[in-house]
Amino acid sequence: MNQLEVLRESLGQCDEIILDALLMRNRIVEDIMVYKEANNVPILQPEQEAKQKEWLERRMQEKRHKNEVADVFESITRNSKKIQARKLFNYNIVLIGFMGAGKSTISDYLKTVFAMDIIEMDQIIAERAGMSISDIFETYGEQYFRDCETNLLIEMQSRTNVVISCGGGTPMRECNVVEMKKNGRVVLLTAKPETILDRVKDSHDRPLIENNKTVPFIADLMSKRREKYEAAADIIIETDGKSELEICEELIHSLRQMDAKAE
Numbered sequence: 001m002n003q004l005e006v007l008r009e010s011l012g013q014c015d016e017i018i019l020d021a022l023l024m025r026n027r028i029v030e031d032i033m034v035y036k037e038a039n040n041v042p043i044l045q046p047e048q049e050a051k052q053k054e055w056l057e058r059r060m061q062e063k064r065h066k067n068e069v070a071d072v073f074e075s076i077t078r079n080s081k082k083i084q085a086r087k088l089f090n091y092n093i094v095l096i097g098f099m100g101a102g103k104s105t106i107s108d109y110l111k112t113v114f115a116m117d118i119i120e121m122d123q124i125i126a127e128r129a130g131m132s133i134s135d136i137f138e139t140y141g142e143q144y145f146r147d148c149e150t151n152l153l154i155e156m157q158s159r160t161n162v163v164i165s166c167g168g169g170t171p172m173r174e175c176n177v178v179e180m181k182k183n184g185r186v187v188l189l190t191a192k193p194e195t196i197l198d199r200v201k202d203s204h205d206r207p208l209i210e211n212n213k214t215v216p217f218i219a220d221l222m223s224k225r226r227e228k229y230e231a232a233a234d235i236i237i238e239t240d241g242k243s244e245l246e247i248c249e250e251l252i253h254s255l256r257q258m259d260a261k262a263e
């Protein structure tokens with residue numbers, strides 16, 4: 001063997017070690033999830049990720065290839081999150097609820113903790129149309145926007161293990177709810193009209209309330225929609241006064257309970 005062949009053989013041995021370690025690590029990640037569920041320990045423990053980052057930072061101080069190693073560990077962390085998400089849910093999580101109920105905030109949080117892909121319906125529709133939601137309403141009318149929502153939901157049924165953050169009006173059409181349920185569990189987020197007003201008061205891309213940002217108007221539209229929201233929902237989560245972490249923990253717990261009953 002010449003020196004190059006020797007070096008390549010050593011590299012191959014390193015890869016074997018990395019591979020074995022990764023497979024073992026992935027199994028441990030799944031075992032941790034099983035333990036947490038069996039022992040009623042919170043599933044989400046964001047402080048753990050911070051600890052791992054600190055550990056790596058400490059270990060890599062003054063070392064060469066610090067950034068390259070950090071990049072590999074980032075990828076390991078991201079994939080561990082995906083493994084956890086798939087172990088918990090083998091379906092899509094569809095978030096519905098009134099404007100300002102927290103759909104986008106909670107989908108972002110789920111993306112952070114589980115590295116799940118997010119389908120932000122309003123954003124995709126606006127991007128595809130090349131204009132804001134308000135401009136779509138003004139230029140093509142509400143029906144056109146509603147058809148875009150239905151088509152997008154149908155398109156998204158080919159995806160799994162994603163979070164679909166719907167527009168506030170999406171569950172009003174029965175055919176949309178049928179689509180949501182084909183491949184997903186529907187989570188209704190709720191909040192008091194006062195909370196909603198507080199959350200939407202500074203935004204200007206919600207044509208249905210743009211000139212009516214008041215508690216009575218919001219309460220009225222909400223009560224007109226309540227029945228359809230509740231009929232569509234597999235689980236309901238009140239969001240007033242709760243942190244994102246608390247809401248997500250409740251969401252995971254309720255979905256898992258529902259799954260356990262269905263088994």
Ligand code: S3P
Binds near residue numbers: 097098167205206
């Ligand atoms: C709407 C809610 C909006 C957006 C559009 C119509 C509705 O989405 O889809 O302005 O009918 O409630 P958000 O709930 O994300 O604000």
